[in-house]
Amino acid sequence: MEEPSSDFPLFIKRNVSGRGLQYNQVGSLPPTLDLSNNHLTGTIWPEFGNLKKLNVFELKCNNFSGTIPSSLSGMTSVETMDLSHNNLSGTIPDSLVELSFLSKFSVAYNQLTGKIPSGGQFQTFSNSSFEGNAGLCGDHASPCPSDDADDQVPLGSPHGSKRSKGVIIGMSVGIGFGTTFLLALMCLIVLRTTRRGEVDPEKEEADANDKELEQLGSRKVAIKRLSGDCGQMEREFQAEVEALSRAQHPNLVLLQGYCKYKNDRLLIYSYMENSSLDYWLHEKLDGPSSLDWDTRLQIAQGAAMGLAYLHQSCEPHILHRDIKSSNILLDEKFEAHLADFGLARLILPYDTHVTTDLVGTLGYIPPEYGQASVATYKGDVYSFGVVLLELLTGKRPMDMCKPRGCRDLISWVIQMKKEKRESEVFDPFIYDKQHDKELLRVLDIACLCLSECPKIRPSTEQLVSWLNNILM
Structure with missing residues (x-):
């Protein structure tokens, strides 16, 4: 039997689901x-x-x-x-x-x-x-009986009595030291925060409760406290710890530690002095004017290198599934660091996709995610293409405050490109004749990333190569 054309859709339908999952080739069926x-x-x-x-x-x-x-x-x-x-x-x-x-x-x-x-x-x-x-x-x-139940000896045994006393003493000492440590840490956080006496509300995300903590030795870290639905919070915490424990790269945030205490989940990262790309493009009043073209191109290259590492070099490979400007953090030199791996999924080298629910952020979600419950490398590439458009235009992917027809950044840019009016989409703060060719080249790359057909989109390795050539 000949393998069908790659354009002919095939479906698999499982007993427990009313949905069919689309695959383009027989070899792609899980x-x-x-x-x-x-x-x-x-x-x-x-x-x-x-x-x-x-x-x-x-x-x-x-x-x-x-x-x-x-x-x-x-x-x-x-x-x-x-x-x-x-x-x-x-x-x-x-x-x-x-x-x-x-x-x-x-x-x-x-x-x-x-x-x-x-x-x-x-x-x-x-x-x-x-x-x-x-x-x-x-x-x-x-709840289970005492964890020591399987190891207990008869109650009348003096050996059993000694063991029980030892366990009780050990637990008491451990709980005492643990409580003291946690109280000391909480006091340190409160004292440091009070001493600084300043909070920048523009840098705080309501759902993440990110905080700064200046540690001994004048080193800063960022503490992210997860909140929300218990099951979802636990899944995101587990995904983030697992992904960042495996992945180490200059363009990824560095996970320095984590803490699980009762219903609290804390993640400790290296502190990023310049917040996020989203903050500079869309929140900070003088942000867009402060980000010149060379800086924006450097940010794009760094983010692409981090993504390429996740897709190709990390073992097992990682799908991020939530690439967006607010998840690209900037250090003191405006070097890009990919962050927030709460939706990330591990993927083996010989796999092309993982099954998934529809996750991500409106404006960044690839169109194929709404048609089939699979996530692919090319889905991350699509989201990266949206970030490139943000860097080029200074606009948000979705802006509900604008008139209909102008709310969707992608549709607007593609239409302007068809009308040969590309120069009108660029952010006035970066557009000039000196960088005209570079801007048009990055716009072409962004539009390739945003292709409706995932197969046409470039790989992250190609993205890094193309952006490096523009920077040279």
Whole structure:
């Protein structure tokens, strides 16, 4: 059978969804093993763990019994694992926390017992993933008995009594030191903030509660406190820590530490003296006039280099999924640093996409994300093209205060380009005859990034090369 034309749309439709996911080539279909609703019996084969390229593994609504094999942790590419509505017993293997790409997981309505694993992606799953198992306990179910219960010896044993006392003393000392440290840190933050006595409201994001903290040795860091929906907050916290723990590059923000305390999630970054690109282009009154063309081109190049590292050099590769001007931070030399990896997804080198919900920011979301639940490298490139237009025009991607027909920056620029009126789209603060050719070249690059067809968009490697040639 001949492979169909790449322009012929193919769809895969799964049992639990009313939506079809579009793929352009047979080879792009996600590797799937779906044995659901077949009344299968017996145990789950440990050999399934050898399927290292499998993305979807579904055995729900059968009569499988026995335990969940710990060898399933070998399915390193799996994104969906559904073992619900069977007769499985025993515990959930701790080894499953090693599945970095697992975004959908369910063992609901089995006969499982013991503590639910709490590491890795397990913190992001909903309680419904574990319901119907009266013997489970932990973060997604009823509280577990004392963690030492499995190691206890008979109550009458003097050895057991000594161990219990030792545990109690150790916990008391640990809690005491931990509480003292947290109180000291909070006092330091309050005292430093009070001593400075100034807050710039234009630099604060209401939903992130970013704060500055001047540490000992006169070094500044930025502390970001996540807030909002508990499940979403936990997913974003986990994604950001995992992505930035793996990724180290001069054009990415440096994650210096993080803290989880009760319902608080804190991320500690290197401090960026010049806030964000969005602040300079759209918020600061004299911002646009202060950013000359050479500085804007340098920012574009730095952001492209950071994105190219995420897509091509970092292992595993990373899709950012929320490239925008407010997520490009600027240091004291106006060097660009990509930030906010709360929506980022890890992707293996041989994969071309990951399944996703429609996420991102209005004005930056690629058109294909509304047609199929997949995120690709070319989606990040589209969002980067929007940022290039912001640098060239000084305008926001969407401006609802303007008349209809002028609210969408992309449509307006493309229309002006068709009418050969490119010079009218450029920010007056940067447009002059000296830089005319460079501006037009970057405009052409931006329009390529914004192509409706993802295949036409350049790779991040090409973007870096093109921008480097313009800077030379």
